[in-house]
Amino acid sequence: MILPWQQDQWQNMMQRIASNKMAHAVIYTGPEGVGKTNFAHAFVHRLFCKQPVNNQACGCCDACHLLKINHHPDLKLIAPAEGKQIINIDQIRELIEYQNLTPHSAPKKVAIIEHAEMLNINASNSLLKTLEEPPASSMLILITHYPDRLLPTIRSRCQRVEFTSPNFQQALTWLMPQVNNDESLASSLLALANNAPLKALTYAENNMIDQRNNFFKSLQALNQGKLNPVTVAASWLKQDFDIMHYCMTSWIIDMIRLKASSEPPMLANPDLKQALRKMSESIGLRGLLNYYETLNKTVEWKRSNINAQMVLEDILIQWVRISRHRNDVIT
Numbered sequence: 001m002i003l004p005w006q007q008d009q010w011q012n013m014m015q016r017i018a019s020n021k022m023a024h025a026v027i028y029t030g031p032e033g034v035g036k037t038n039f040a041h042a043f044v045h046r047l048f049c050k051q052p053v054n055n056q057a058c059g060c061c062d063a064c065h066l067l068k069i070n071h072h073p074d075l076k077l078i079a080p081a082e083g084k085q086i087i088n089i090d091q092i093r094e095l096i097e098y099q100n101l102t103p104h105s106a107p108k109k110v111a112i113i114e115h116a117e118m119l120n121i122n123a124s125n126s127l128l129k130t131l132e133e134p135p136a137s138s139m140l141i142l143i144t145h146y147p148d149r150l151l152p153t154i155r156s157r158c159q160r161v162e163f164t165s166p167n168f169q170q171a172l173t174w175l176m177p178q179v180n181n182d183e184s185l186a187s188s189l190l191a192l193a194n195n196a197p198l199k200a201l202t203y204a205e206n207n208m209i210d211q212r213n214n215f216f217k218s219l220q221a222l223n224q225g226k227l228n229p230v231t232v233a234a235s236w237l238k239q240d241f242d243i244m245h246y247c248m249t250s251w252i253i254d255m256i257r258l259k260a261s262s263e264p265p266m267l268a269n270p271d272l273k274q275a276l277r278k279m280s281e282s283i284g285l286r287g288l289l290n291y292y293e294t295l296n297k298t299v300e301w302k303r304s305n306i307n308a309q310m311v312l313e314d315i316l317i318q319w320v321r322i323s324r325h326r327n328d329v330i331t
């Protein structure tokens with residue numbers, strides 16, 4: 001099933017199936033959490049289905065069944081290996097071999113490459129060769145939030161399909177039933193997820209708002225001198241680093257927005273507006289911008305396996321330093 005905000009892209013793809021003008025390769029782009037992967041799978045279901053109903057897969061034929069159990073011989077999924085940040089040449093060689101086979105029962109042999117921006121240079125060059133001379137019955141779907149990181153020569157050989165976030169009301173209508181119709185929770189999740197509904201849903205499943213509130217309380221306690229950075233780092237370390245980092249970054253960006261305008265049109269944490277405004281009173285804009293840079297750098301430190309406790313302590317010590325000194329305040 002496609003998502004309600006993907007109708008235009010769906011109609012376009014259906015017209016291409018009807019007129020037999022499907023591109024050999026397409027790139028699905030757009031922000032994280034708007035449903036690109038979901039759409040790719042819905043498209044493959046429709047393409048492979050033996051008896052589609054109203055331009056949707058029937059859900060009960062052989063092809064639909066094999067896709068449902070991830071066992072269809074004409075669909076191949078490629079993504080970075082668990083914990084890795086690259087797609088390597090061996091994966092692409094395997095893909096090329098697969099694409100040269102005749103489809104088993106589907107009209108085309110389809111491969112979906114997720115996080116296509118993680119193709120390394122050798123893999124990209126190898127993929128490029130197959131894009132230049134694609135096997136007749138093959139179709140490649142590349143999915144990425146960062147199309148600019150793909151080789152321009154790859155981009156130019158693919159049809160591009162753009163996905164965007166729905167408007168707030170549409171996102172809210174979709175999300176509400178999945179969070180027990182809690183409108184306030186759904187609104188907070190969407191704000192934090194920059195209106196990307198699937199991202200907001202993942203946040204709901206991870207109790208993101210509770211986790212964020214707990215992180216925020218300890219940050220407030222740190223500001224008030226009730227806790228010290230070492231203790232807070234030790235407690236945060238038991239939680240998910242990425243979520244903590246995301247929350248911290250979203251607070252800093254919101255504080256920068258609040259410095260720039262008394263009524264900023266958008267905040268990632270509208271429910272924390274007053275508390276963030278109060279917290280930012282003693283900090284200068286320059287301090288916040290520098291701190292934002294520091295937070296960005298810590299993602300790299302974390303990737304290079306520097307001791308996480310030390311990384312967190314460093315983040316928090318620097319926070320205490322900027323939030324308790326007014327010497328960099330500029331207005």
Ligand SMILES: [Zn+2]
Pocket residue numbers: 048049050051052057058059060061062063064
């Ligand atoms: Zn079917």
